[in-house]
Amino acid sequence: MPISSPPTSDETGDHPLTRTEFQIIRTVTKHPCTLWEVLSAVDGPIRETYRACEVLKQRGWLVFRKGRIHPGKLPRRLVQACQIDFSMVLEKLRALLEAAPPPTTEYFQEPMLPEDLCRRLEFMWERGDLFDRTFFVIGDDDLFSLAAALTGLPRQIVVGEIDLRLVGYIKEQASRLRLPVEAFQYNVADPLPASFRRAFDVFVMDPVETVPGFTAWLSRGLAALRHPGAIYFGLTELECPPKYWHRFQQLLNEAGLVITDILRGFTRYQNASLAPPDKWNKTKLVQQAPFPALQEEQNFWYRSSFLRAETLKSPKVPVRGRVKFDRSFYQSPFTMTLS
Amino acid sequence: MPISSPPTSDETGDHPLTRTEFQIIRTVTKHPCTLWEVLSAVDGPIRETYRACEVLKQRGWLVFRKGRIHPGKLPRRLVQACQIDFSMVLEKLRALLEAAPPPTTEYFQEPMLPEDLCRRLEFMWERGDLFDRTFFVIGDDDLFSLAAALTGLPRQIVVGEIDLRLVGYIKEQASRLRLPVEAFQYNVADPLPASFRRAFDVFVMDPVETVPGFTAWLSRGLAALRHPGAIYFGLTELECPPKYWHRFQQLLNEAGLVITDILRGFTRYQNASLAPPDKWNKTKLVQQAPFPALQEEQNFWYRSSFLRAETLKSPKVPVRGRVKFDRSFYQSPFTMTLS
Structure with missing residues (x-):
């Protein structure tokens, strides 16, 4: 039996999220965060979390404002996946x-x-x-x-x-x-x-x-x-x-x-x-x-x-x-x- | 540095408890139990738990009465170790x-x-x-x-x-x-x-x-x-x-x-x-x-x-x-x- 090819997302298709990236985004969509709150909620090495933060910053999905990390403009599907x-x-x-x-x-x-x-x-x-x-x-x-x-x-x-x-x-x-x-x-x-x-x-x-x-x-x-x-x-x-x-x-x-x-x-x-x-x-x-x-x-x-x-x-x-x-x-x- | 030999217990010295035996005893000292309540609270294979129950029954440390498993007469140290x-x-x-x-x-x-x-x-x-x-x-x-x-x-x-x-x-x-x-x-x-x-x-x-x-x-x-x-x-x-x-x-x-x-x-x-x-x-x-x-x-x-x-x-x-x-x-x- 052939598997039908999985649907691709219009919104995140260009950016298949790593699980580190997903965990970071999910954390900051709950409320604006300190770096420590992000590190608390993400699996894996600090080094990987730091790298993923840099990627998401460049993509405009993380924004630092008034001393806290905020979500940037995110695809709607992703926001829904966080709750x-x-x-x-x-x-x-x-x-x-x-x-x-x-x-x-x-x-x-x-x-x-x-x-x-x-x-x-x-x-x-x-x-x-x-x-x-x-x-x-x-x-x-x-x-x-x-x-x-x-x-x-x-x-x-x-x-x-x-x-x-x-x-x-x-x-x-x-x-x-x-x-x-x-x-x-x-x-x-x-x-x-x-x-x-x-x-x-x-x-x-x-x-x-x-x-x-x-x-x-x-x-x-x-x-x-x-x-x-x-x-x-x-x-x-x-x-x-x-x-x-x-x-x-x-x-x-x-x-x-x-x-x-x-x-x-x-x-x-x-x-x-x-x-x-x-x-x-x-x-x-x-x-x-x-x-x-x-x-x-x-x-x-x-x-x-x-x-x-x-x-x-x-x-x-x-x-x-x-x-x-x-x-x-x-x-x-x-x-x-x-x- | 030599280790001093560990103290032996007068009360359980003849019966060094396996951890299965200890877990069984601890369970029945909380309240009289069904077999299922014992199985719920003990690690390891059912087979091992069954064997340990037989050993403890023979030793008089488990007694079946009025449809429930009760503790028998236990060494005081052991009872204390259960709480x-x-x-x-x-x-x-x-x-x-x-x-x-x-x-x-x-x-x-x-x-x-x-x-x-x-x-x-x-x-x-x-x-x-x-x-x-x-x-x-x-x-x-x-x-x-x-x-x-x-x-x-x-x-x-x-x-x-x-x-x-x-x-x-x-x-x-x-x-x-x-x-x-x-x-x-x-x-x-x-x-x-x-x-x-x-x-x-x-x-x-x-x-x-x-x-x-x-x-x-x-x-x-x-x-x-x-x-x-x-x-x-x-x-x-x-x-x-x-x-x-x-x-x-x-x-x-x-x-x-x-x-x-x-x-x-x-x-x-x-x-x-x-x-x-x-x-x-x-x-x-x-x-x-x-x-x-x-x-x-x-x-x-x-x-x-x-x-x-x-x-x-x-x-x-x-x-x-x-x-x-x-x-x-x-x-x-x-x-x-x-x-």
Whole structure:
């Protein structure tokens, strides 16, 4: 499937903003700032922030007046991108989730809480990874793609998803809401379609937590990513032991990515996929429990850390070809929630 | 300098608690719990938590009654360790900092805000890395050692510090307050004293942010660490670019450690060491600023991420011998705050 070329902006097309530049502009549009208030709100080296300030000054987008840094005349799209109402996005996402196909363990689906998905979006926006970026998402039972597009910021979002029900639903809603979202059926064990190589700025996943599964997920994402790019993913400690985390960090390091954030407990899940008693009672979670594991008493105990990594150069891709899709792909000795 | 052997506890000496066990006990001492409330509050794989529950059940430290998990008869020290008043620690730390030798750029000192140091302590306590652990600290202008000891939890804390004024002050206060803290003069460019090898559970540092400097700091810490162990350190994006972070993550990975947390902006600093105008005006921070950098307008803009990593096995140590201590040890092209 070819990707349609992302829309270019009339207003900022000549000046694709770096995330440093975006963070600076966002800061000064809140209120006139001191240099320190700018440095407080921008990621990365002081040196880079200083350089970006010089660029924006020359472009007339930053003006120093009466002892404070003010925004100059800015494109309207950019000003809008600096003030996003995530509560509006959350409200619309809830409605979309209610009408979506229910999660199934067949594809290891377990959607996160919609408010935690919006926190992820807000974190990406804070990092400057949302505005004017193209996204590739593998697996989207959370409807990340639609929620991200509802902010109005990403240029384009492409979803690879194995569940045809979800592919259909995402396409249908994207078309109805005129969102720049495309979806196609994709099994992560298959190679990435050639037209997707190095085509995206940001990759997002909530992968299965086995070594072969994670490696495949990451490989497809890294193949799709160009430099400078960022990846975001969830990873639990609950079903993924330190030695797997260690292996995944090695993969990232060797691929030329640096991890910038690991946020413990950032994402909670709905615990809905195991609801049928025949599934519930067959899990190790229940069978090996040291105390009664009563389904109806559950709080939102299942959670993951949220990780961000960014490229230092075009990523080196761990695996390019087809990989074996067997039990070891989705189940490890640490998997407790499958029956 | 030989380390005095850490005090052993009469009460838990036979049962050195894993951090999983500590986290479980701490959870059920708050109020009787469901299994889900325990899983919510404990790090690591479900499998490990289940195993630890079985151990604690057999020991009589966990009891299931009326549908809830209760604490059994616990050692008093352990119960106390489950409820720490960090605001009391903060108050005492403030007084200690006021009387401490003032920071000097000669040794790249820049103490953090005391409230942020206490947040670090609380985070370590949450992870189960404070109770009954032995600590090695390199560089302690923050007085981490005294603050940690004031919680009453660590078995022993040893500080290696280059500044003799601080060594003297820490020893003096430790003796006055009867805290299990020792300090000795140490230049991180020198090899670790042999008696310290694999002698500690936790290593803490706020290193200089050059590749040779960080490598030395980390190497001494890893040499001092035994398995299972954890390290905690601060790292900025402000003066340490992604390519250095990437190199440091490679060092950690090759040493056999996994990064479990990267908390952006967790620690703010006092911005006091540059106060003298002759120093201030000679920094790149001021000289290269795109807008006026007025010292008196500063907020707490200087901040670092807080990282935690843990061992998978006894760490492989990157560098054992003496390293060259020259300008490149403490200054990189990204250093902006030295004159």
